[in-house]
Amino acid sequence: NAGVTQTPKFRVLKTGQSMTLLCAQDMNHEYMYWYRQDPGMGLRLIHYSVGEGTTAKGEVPDGYNVSRLKKQNFLLGLESAAPSQTSVYFCASSYGQGLISPLHFGNGTRLTVT
Amino acid sequence: AQSVSQHNHHVILSEAASLELGCNYSYGGTVNLFWYVQYPGQHLQLLLKYFSGDPLVKGIKGFEAEFIKSKFSFNLRKPSVQWSDTAEYFCAVQGGKLIFGQGTELSVKP
Numbered sequence: 001n002a003g004v005t006q007t008p009k010f011r012v013l014k015t016g017q018s019m020t021l022l023c024a025q026d027m028n029h030e031y032m033y034w035y036r037q038d039p040g041m042g043l044r045l046i047h048y049s050v051g052e053g054t055t056a057k058g059e060v061p062d063g064y065n066v067s068r069l070k071k072q073n074f075l076l077g078l079e080s081a082a083p084s085q086t087s088v089y090f091c092a093s094s095y096g097q098g099l100i101s102p103l104h105f106g107n108g109t110r111l112t113v114t
Numbered sequence: 115a116q117s118v119s120q121h122n123h124h125v126i127l128s129e130a131a132s133l134e135l136g137c138n139y140s141y142g143g144t145v146n147l148f149w150y151v152q153y154p155g156q157h158l159q160l161l162l163k164y165f166s167g168d169p170l171v172k173g174i175k176g177f178e179a180e181f182i183k184s185k186f187s188f189n190l191r192k193p194s195v196q197w198s199d200t201a202e203y204f205c206a207v208q209g210g211k212l213i214f215g216q217g218t219e220l221s222v223k224p
Binding site for chain 1: 123
């Protein structure tokens, strides 16, 4: 019973490098989300998706791109990493917009940009 | 604009003390409300949720929360905390999007 799986768990990047974070869920959820968690800031929504092939901007979308080519996967890309993107990234999924089921979270990806 | 504010950044209590964590939100329409907990080194887990009906909702591990619409508040309470309640607590509000508060770190001394 995997739930929400994020890869990788840890990553160190140099400024300007690019990378993709993968989120996979096996619960047939329609909605998927990417959040970043920073001390004193809580969780801030980066991008989200309400279904396969759709994406939308959250609170802090700049510097990130996402894709939802398959229902079970939601990819978060950093084209040119910056130290300000050092954070813990959480993926989450839900059946609907919280009405029927709350969010199920992955275990997070700790990203450091030097 | 939709926003969520948690009043306390860090709360320190002794075991058996009562707990109340504040959460206020701003949004012009109907909202769904959540409290999540994050234990050290783990991801967020749902404590309780409010969608409609009785404004006093009970969650897991003895936690409860009261939705006061006139005050735009959804405070979390527990009558008697335990050391194992040490964690970070997040209030979340869903209007157009699901937005989280800044979090409150709770430390319970044995």
